[in-house]
Amino acid sequence: MNKSYTLLPFRFGRFPGATVLVVNETGDFQFLPTELFDQLISYRLDHRSAEFLDLKGKHFVTDTEIEPVIELLATKYRTRKAFLTNFTALHIVVVTLRCNQKCNYCHASSQPQEAKRWDMNRETAINTTKMIMETPSPIVKIEFQGGEPLLNFDIVKLIIKTAKEINIKKQKDLSFVVCTNLTLITEEVLKYLRNEKVLISTSLDGPQKIHDLHRRMRDGSSSYEKFVKNLELSRKILAPEEISSLVTITRDSLGKMTEVVDEYIRQGFCSIFLRPINPYGYARLEHVQKLVDYPIEDFVDAYKKVLPYIIDLNLKGMRIEECFTSLLLTRILTPFSTGFVDLQSPSGAGISGAVYDYNGDVYPADEGRMLAKMGDRTFFMGNVNRDPYARVFNSNFLRDLISKSCLETLPGCHSCVFQAYCGSDPIRNYAIQGTMIGHRPTSGFCFMHKEIFKYLFEILRQDSPDYMDVFWSWITKRPLESIRMRPCANLKASRIT
Amino acid sequence: MNEIEIILSKRLYQKEAVIAATYMFTGEFRTKIEPEQTDKVKVTLKPIVKEKPVDPEQTLTRFMNEIIDQQLRLDLDKSYGKLRELIVRQAFFPVDLKEQGHGL
Numbered sequence: 001m002n003k004s005y006t007l008l009p010f011r012f013g014r015f016p017g018a019t020v021l022v023v024n025e026t027g028d029f030q031f032l033p034t035e036l037f038d039q040l041i042s043y044r045l046d047h048r049s050a051e052f053l054d055l056k057g058k059h060f061v062t063d064t065e066i067e068p069v070i071e072l073l074a075t076k077y078r079t080r081k082a083f084l085t086n087f088t089a090l091h092i093v094v095v096t097l098r099c100n101q102k103c104n105y106c107h108a109s110s111q112p113q114e115a116k117r118w119d120m121n122r123e124t125a126i127n128t129t130k131m132i133m134e135t136p137s138p139i140v141k142i143e144f145q146g147g148e149p150l151l152n153f154d155i156v157k158l159i160i161k162t163a164k165e166i167n168i169k170k171q172k173d174l175s176f177v178v179c180t181n182l183t184l185i186t187e188e189v190l191k192y193l194r195n196e197k198v199l200i201s202t203s204l205d206g207p208q209k210i211h212d213l214h215r216r217m218r219d220g221s222s223s224y225e226k227f228v229k230n231l232e233l234s235r236k237i238l239a240p241e242e243i244s245s246l247v248t249i250t251r252d253s254l255g256k257m258t259e260v261v262d263e264y265i266r267q268g269f270c271s272i273f274l275r276p277i278n279p280y281g282y283a284r285l286e287h288v289q290k291l292v293d294y295p296i297e298d299f300v301d302a303y304k305k306v307l308p309y310i311i312d313l314n315l316k317g318m319r320i321e322e323c324f325t326s327l328l329l330t331r332i333l334t335p336f337s338t339g340f341v342d343l344q345s346p347s348g349a350g351i352s353g354a355v356y357d358y359n360g361d362v363y364p365a366d367e368g369r370m371l372a373k374m375g376d377r378t379f380f381m382g383n384v385n386r387d388p389y390a391r392v393f394n395s396n397f398l399r400d401l402i403s404k405s406c407l408e409t410l411p412g413c414h415s416c417v418f419q420a421y422c423g424s425d426p427i428r429n430y431a432i433q434g435t436m437i438g439h440r441p442t443s444g445f446c447f448m449h450k451e452i453f454k455y456l457f458e459i460l461r462q463d464s465p466d467y468m469d470v471f472w473s474w475i476t477k478r479p480l481e482s483i484r485m486r487p488c489a490n491l492k493a494s495r496i497t
Numbered sequence: 498m499n500e501i502e503i504i505l506s507k508r509l510y511q512k513e514a515v516i517a518a519t520y521m522f523t524g525e526f527r528t529k530i531e532p533e534q535t536d537k538v539k540v541t542l543k544p545i546v547k548e549k550p551v552d553p554e555q556t557l558t559r560f561m562n563e564i565i566d567q568q569l570r571l572d573l574d575k576s577y578g579k580l581r582e583l584i585v586r587q588a589f590f591p592v593d594l595k596e597q598g599h600g601l
Contacts, residue, residue, distance in 0.1 A: 007573065009581035014566070025584055041573060070580065074587035081588065411520055415570050441524030 003043045005052075005063040008073070012037070013417030021457060026076040027331060027420040028058040031461055076335055080420075083339025083352060086137040088393065090341060090353035092366060093128055093159060094145050095120045096152035097358055101181050101223055104214040105248055105277055105292045109373050110147050113218060119152045124360040127384040129162040132356070133170055134389040143177045143201070145366075147358075150184040160196055177201050182234065183217070183226040190237040200234060202227070204245045204267060206260035210253045214292060231267060245269055248277055249299065250292040257306035265313070265320055272310075273323040274303055276448065278367070279432055296444035300451045307455075314470045314480055326474040328456060331421040333475060341365065343423035343449070347405035350381065350398045360384040362392050364401060367427040379427060401426055404436045412440030418453040500543040501526075501553050503560060507536050510568050515540065518564035525551075 010024040020037040023029045032040065032051070039045045040061070045052050047063050055061045062069045097118035099110035111118045120128070132142060142163060144156050160176055167174050176198040193200065205211040208224040215223050234243055245264070247253075253260055257274070264272045276299040277292055310322050330338050341348030350364030360383045363369040368379025379401075382392035405424040407413040413424065428445055429438030440446045459467055473480040505515060519528045519540055526542035533539040542560070544551050574581075 007576050009577040009584065010573075011570075012566075014562075025581060041569070066580075070583055070587060073584045074590075077584055077588040411517075415517065415567070439523070441521060 004047055005043065005045070005056075005061045006066060007041070007043075007061055008059050008069065010060050011415060011417045011419055015454075015457070015461070019461075021417055022060060023417050023420050024059055024073075025420065026059070026073055026080055026335065028060070029332065029457075030055060030058055030060065079335055080337055082337035083344060083348075084346075086139060087351055088135045088354050089137040089139045089339075090141050090143065090348075091132040091135070092143045092145050092353065092355040093120070093125075093132075094147070094355065094357050094369070095125070095149045095155045095159075096147040098151045099147040099181075100151065100183060100218055101148065101215060102218045103216070103248075104288050105250060109370065113151065118147070118358055120155050120358040120360075122155070122158060124358070124385060125155045125158050126162055127360060128356045129159050129166065131362075131384045131389055131392070133163060133166040133172070135393075137172070139173045141175045141177065143179060145179045148181055148184060149178055150180050150189065153189065157192070160198065175199070181215070181223065181227065182230040183223055185230045185234060187233065187237065190234055194237055194242075200238065200243045202231070202243065202245045203248065204264065204269075205247055205250070206253050206256065207263045210250075210256060210260065210263075213252050214248075214250055228267070235268065240268060240270070244271065246273055247275070249274065249302070250277060251294045252292075254294055254298055254302045257302050258309050261306060261310055261313070261320065265318055270319050271321040271323050274306070275324060279428075296448050300448055300455075303452060304455055311467055311470045314473070315466055317480075319473075319479065321474045324452075325456065325471075328421060328452065329471050330475050332456065332460070333471070340423070342425060345405065345407040345419075345423045346402045347424050347426055349379075349401060349405070349425075349427055350393065351402060354381075354393075356384060360386075362387075364398065365427050367425075367431060371427070371431055378430065401436065410437060410440070412446065416450075418450060421453065422449055500541050501556055501560075503540045503542070503557065504533055505538050505540065505564070507538055510538070510564055511571055512538075514564055514567040514571055517567040517570075518560060521563055522556075522560065525549075 008024060010022045012020050012022045014034075015021050015031070018034040020032050020034055021029060022032060022037070036045065036051055040055065045055075045061075052061065056063065059069060059073055097109070097111040098113050098115055099106070100113050102110065132140060140163075142159065144159070146152075149156055156178060163174060163176075176196065177200070178193065178198055179201045182200075182202050192198075203215065204227065205213075205215055208222070211224045211227070212222045217223050217226075231243070245267075247260060247264070249257070249260075261272060276296060277294075279293075307322060307325060310320055313320055327338055327340055327343075330336060339348060339352050341353040344352065348365075349368070353365060355363045355366050355369050357363065357369050357372075361369070361372065362381040362384060363372065363379050364381060365379070371378060372380055381395060381398065405426045407416070407419050407422060407424055410424060413419055413422070416422065424438075425445060426436035426438070429443070430436045432445075433439050433443065438445075469480060469483050473483045476483070515530060515538055519530055522528055522542055525546075526544055528543075529541040531539050531541075540560070542556065
């Protein structure tokens with residue numbers, strides 16, 4: 001066969017309407033009618049055609065010298081994988097398991113408010129901080145979780161103080177986040193957080209009737225009213241961008257996603273992260289599953305219904321970003337690295353994020369800690385009071401875990417057209433399917449991501465200027481007006497390269 | 498429907514393509530791959546949930562489309578598999594150099 005061009009590596013998948021999506025190693029994509037795809041792979045594509053030039057520009061083919069193209073693709077590949085360069089940046093510290101709320105779906109399997117034996121002590125807090133600051137990463141984010149971390153606030157303060165002292169020498173880009181239900185927050189605490197530049201991440205499940213269904217105080221009373229009152233107080237002391245919120249979608253909110261989005265806007269949030277309920281902690285108990293869980297297909301349907309609603313709100317002038325969509329679109333439409341511990345290849349478990357339990361036990365992710373809580377210590381990496389950093393983070397166990405999370409080698413993922421944008425979660429695979437490698441044909445995680453990718457690519461294929469403007473405003477974190485003031489024709493479904 | 502049997506020519510489909518295609522059906526079917534004569538292979542798909550209706554024609558079409566795509570991926574990989582390795586190796590080349598430097 002006379003080959004007038006060289007094919008460069010890509011993956012492909014078939015779409016409705018006799019269309020093939022091709023995606024290369026660095027995430028560039030192109031839709032091709034089946035006929036053109038056939039011509040492409042059989043070297044019959046006219047290299048003077050517009051399609052050929054498109055494919056050449058996106059590095060699917062080349063008819064010139066190959067070395068510079070390989071060099072360029074390698075540089076782009078390295079950029080996309082830049083999240084691997086720095087090693088562990090996110091450090092989650094569970095300062096207590098105690099909580100003043102008792103949420104049905106709690107990932108953390110919280111303990112009663114008076115049970116102080118579940119608090120992190122001073123020695124463990126100092127050793128945890130020392131271990132965190134040993135990371136080679138120049139960026140360190142310490143996230144305080146619980147239980148409710150404000151119940152052990154002295155330890156939060158101790159860790160912040162110790163980390164800052166160590167950092168005088170280390171000079172890392174150090175930041176802090178406290179994950180709180182806000183019900184215990186006071187003016188004094190808020191002023192401390194403001195002075196120490198600590199961000200707040202909280203939880204809001206929707207309007208009162210939805211929020212209070214599964215997020216109640218331990219005495220059974222409403223948490224919503226306290227939340228709203230304290231959110232208002234927090235906003236008086238902290239800047240709006242210093243407070244973000246996460247939503248947990250339960251069976252009850254699945255059909256009411258627009259109400260949830262409306263509540264986020266009502267409470268002054270500019271973003272929402274739609275995510276299905278995690279199968280850990282109390283959410284794994286059979287009676288709780290019946291109450292809050294749902295088939296993943298239902299979540300995907302709800303997502304597909306609510307995304308156009310969110311986009312429409314943006315077009316009407318209300319800025320609200322759907323962060324999961326934004327993350328995936330950044331991967332699809334830009335060459336930039338977007339490490340996201342829960343969806344990256346290799347997995348971020350241990351190498352991008354780590355969890356330190358109240359007793360100093362270290363896990364690669366919160367899910368590993370939850371499994372240990374339920375008696376399965378497979379993901380236990382070591383203890384800050386007994387083990388040196390190298391033993392915890394340079395173990396054969398962690399190497400094995402990471403090697404089992406590279407999509408290029410996982411059955412079903414190795415040839416998936418969405419591989420460049422997706423990731424794996426070996427701990428979730430283990431928790432749900434019994435093996436770290438998992439089984440894609442029965443994986444809800446795989447199903448959900450594939451369906452959402454297909455849906456987003458269908459939107460990109462339609463290339464609606466309005467939708468694309470909203471997407472670009474999310475990706476670039478700029479106001480929609482500033483996106484629309486520019487001549488947008490060159491920004492549509494094309495990709496920044 | 499009890500099961501679907503598919504006979505495939507080894508001259509057209511490599512073992513890797515047969516396994517990869519069959520794997521995609523392991524969520525819905527109990528699968529079996531076995532040699533058939535010297536130049537063929539037999540794939541058997543048996544529904545896991547007996548009560549769930551399965552359209553044999555549709556399943557067969559899905560399987561054949563899947564195996565063609567899997568074989569195509571292998572064929573394409575012969576063209577550019579080495580380039581893929583080269584891109585990844587080149588992308589991490591500075592890291593290799595650094596590691597080698599530490600060893601000196």
